[in-house]
Amino acid sequence: MKAKYIHPLLLSIGFAGNSFAEVADAAQKNEKEKPLNVVFILSDDHRYDYMGFMNTVPWLETPHMDRMAREGAHIKNAFVTTSLSSPSRASILTGMYSHAHKVVDNSAPLPRGLTFFPEYLQKAGYKTAFFGKWHMGNDSGDPQPGFHHWEGFKGQGEYYNPRINTNGEWVQYQDSTYVTDLLTEHAIDFMKKQKANNEQFFVYLSHKGVHDNFSPAKRHKGIYQDKDLVIPPSYHTPEYGIKQLPTIDPSTGKAASGKDYYGEAMMPDWVKNQRESWHGVDYSYHGRPWEVQVRNYCETLRSVDESIGSVLDYLKEAGLDENTLVIYMGDNGFAWGEHGLIDKRQFYEESVRVPMLARCPGLIKGGLVVENMVQNVDIAPTIMDYLGLEKAKQMVGYTFIPLLKEENTDWRERIFYEYYWEHEFPQTPTMHGVRTDRYKYIRYHGVWDTNEFYDLQEDPDEMKNLIASPEHQEIIKGLNHDLYNWLEETDGMNIPLKRTEWPHTDHRNRGNY
Secondary structure, three states: OOOOOOOHHHHHHHHHHOOHHHHHHHHHHHHHHOOOEEEEEEEOOOOOOOOHHHOOOOOOOOHHHHHHHHHOEEEEEEEOOOOOHHHHHHHHHHOOOHHHHOOOOOOOOOOOOOOOHHHHHHHOOOEEEEEEEOOOOOOOOOOOOOOOEEEEEOOOOOOEOOEEEEOOEEEEOOOOOEHHHHHHHHHHHHHHHHHHOOOOEEEEEEOOOOOOOOOOOOOOOOOOOOOOOOOOHHHHOOOOOOOOOOOEEOOOOEEOOOOEOOOHHHOOHHHHHHHOOOOEOOOHHHHOOHHHHHHHHHHHHHHHHHHHHHHHHHHHHOOOHHHEEEEEEEOOOOEEOHHHEEEOOOOOHHHHEEOEEEEOOOOOOOOEEEEEEEEHHHHHHHHHHHOOOOOOOOOOOOOOHHHHOOOOOOOOOEEEEEEOOOOOOOOOOEEEEEEEOOEEEEEEEOOOOOOEEEEOOOOOOOOOOOOOOHHHHHHHHHHHHHHHHHHHHOOOOOOOOOOOOOOOOOOOOOOOO
């Protein structure tokens, strides 16, 4: 492995009697003798700010996520390129955008020729293991490429008494076995075995939590049932009811009253319609009150947090924590009432932003906050870089190891987003977007509606759509050009299609194929 650090004491010894090259060689040899390991922990539908130290929900407790932020780094501005489980997971494993890897939704099969980054780790001599939720094309539960050890379930799996494929053999668990605890225990057992064999390892621990149907561990059931909900500022945006639109002065774009023409009246109609669907607060999950669901969600999150703590505790007890990089993230965000919506898929902040934490005492200074915009396509290059491997040429992401080491480095100034309309979930249209540190532009495709533009500095809750603002037209035009340039340069100028040969259960689409 490449040497990442030369201790000052070694440098002083080198100048005393040895050449610098000899000291560097000695330091590199010492580095090689320290096994470098990685544990990647992924949760499902965990939004970026539902962690205790973020204080968005004052009563939510996540002591082990808090510990990771305190002892490691909080990547504050982490995003996915598509806010949907399968596309995001494919981007994590390939380092590619959705329109490139073609896993554009939760049903699209994996195309031939994709390489998952753990395959490169295998070739480099690392022992690799997968535990939990795969949830991508070819999702049979059977072992996938890149892993010496495999424990996965089919589809969404079960919270209690799961059926798990272990290296090709199905095992049915009983006695109220809780899946989060089971996966964590088995992941730690795998690490213990590698330590005993003096093997370097990569563990991919992929939890079912916190996906619906939210089912907390018995020890956490009901702990938040009496807590008051946090209602987001945009809960009533857009507001309902008939409004008299003002008369507009075309020379200024202002209403006769002096109010701006843009604002709530410019919110997309699809958002208003979705509010009343099963992905909106007015009819959430076909009538299950979202107020109950958000409390169950928070209770279910507690076991994911405990899983993180168990991994950190084992690594410390085993003397492996100094040189084991632990990364935690969610596969996509989740709306809990923002714009009257629940679920993900949108390019709003609560949907596209994810929690991301990294801990490795030998690499990261405790309490570090990374402000740069990091994406899921950066995971593969980062893990490969930490283990001394060059990223593959098809990977579009970047290693954020320099950010964790607080080194000066060129970094992206904008991120891009894509989501493709799904036959099974027609509430949300196809969209593309671009976001800078300050501005966000969202463009919709195939729907007669308004696009969106927000000044995140002035309007972090995305409540005032400035798409018609005269003073912002040059910025909007520039971001639109950036979006087209991105799609052209990455071969994304086609809408990926897949076979949809079954009727949707929604009565409005019943019988339509």
